[in-house]
Amino acid sequence: MSEAANYSVVEALRNGLRIEIRALRLDDRAGVLAAVDRSSAQSLYRRFFGLKRGFTEQEKAFFLNVDFVNHVALVAVVEEGGRQVIVGGGRYIVLQPGKAEVAFAVVDQHQGQGIGAALMHHLAAIARGAGLNELIAEVLPDNVPMLKVFEKSGFHVSTKRDSGVMHIALRLF
Numbered sequence: 001m002s003e004a005a006n007y008s009v010v011e012a013l014r015n016g017l018r019i020e021i022r023a024l025r026l027d028d029r030a031g032v033l034a035a036v037d038r039s040s041a042q043s044l045y046r047r048f049f050g051l052k053r054g055f056t057e058q059e060k061a062f063f064l065n066v067d068f069v070n071h072v073a074l075v076a077v078v079e080e081g082g083r084q085v086i087v088g089g090g091r092y093i094v095l096q097p098g099k100a101e102v103a104f105a106v107v108d109q110h111q112g113q114g115i116g117a118a119l120m121h122h123l124a125a126i127a128r129g130a131g132l133n134e135l136i137a138e139v140l141p142d143n144v145p146m147l148k149v150f151e152k153s154g155f156h157v158s159t160k161r162d163s164g165v166m167h168i169a170l171r172l173f
């Protein structure tokens with residue numbers, strides 16, 4: 001397992017809230033499922049490209065059992081009511097040597113505060129450290145927040161539109 005499995009950074013959001021961006025852990029199952037539960041239908045639609053009411057055990061295992069080499073997942077944690085709560089996550093899955101697909105989700109209540117950008121920044125740092133040179137993503141054309149996160153990532157972004165989906169490619173080097 002790579003050192004990405006122990007990744008942890010703490011930073012302040014633009015609203016002053018303290019956030020930890022850290023590697024997903026096996027004991028995050030309840031926290032991740034709770035974050036999905038509090039996400040709106042629109043957010044889930046934008047993340048999974050369809051109506052998503054629940055996940056099979058197989059899907060849950062896929063999302064939670066990451067190897068931090070071919071599948072790297074970070075979560076964003078904030079304090080809510082004295083508890084550390086997962087409010088977002090980002091992951092990449094290596095598709096072929098040097099190239100991985102990324103995806104992000106932040107619970108609605110915490111969107112627009114820079115969490116998506118922070119997840120992008122740290123995931124890209126891990127990807128670069130692992131020698132990847134390209135991150136790709138599929139985004140619905142009306143998903144302005146996600147497109148903005150990519151545009152503001154600081155990397156060269158290329159975009160292709162194809163039957164209702166935007167294909168995004170970020171060049172890391």
Ligand SMILES: CC(C)(COP(=O)(O)OP(=O)(O)OC[C@H]1O[C@@H](n2cnc3c(N)ncnc32)[C@H](O)[C@@H]1OP(=O)(O)O)[C@@H](O)C(=O)NCCC(=O)NCCS
Nearest residue numbers: 043046103104105106111112113114115116117145146148
């Ligand atoms: C896409 C997503 C991960 C971004 O996370 P986030 O924490 O909201 O992102 P940030 O706060 O870092 O940045 C979002 C940017 O979009 C802007 N934004 C948010 N909502 C917007 C809207 N409706 N119209 C225009 N801009 C908008 C924000 O102001 C911000 O830009 P700024 O930095 O110039 O102010 C989050 O919105 C989300 O989970 N959406 C649902 C799931 C999803 O779409 N996943 C993507 C699949 S790949």
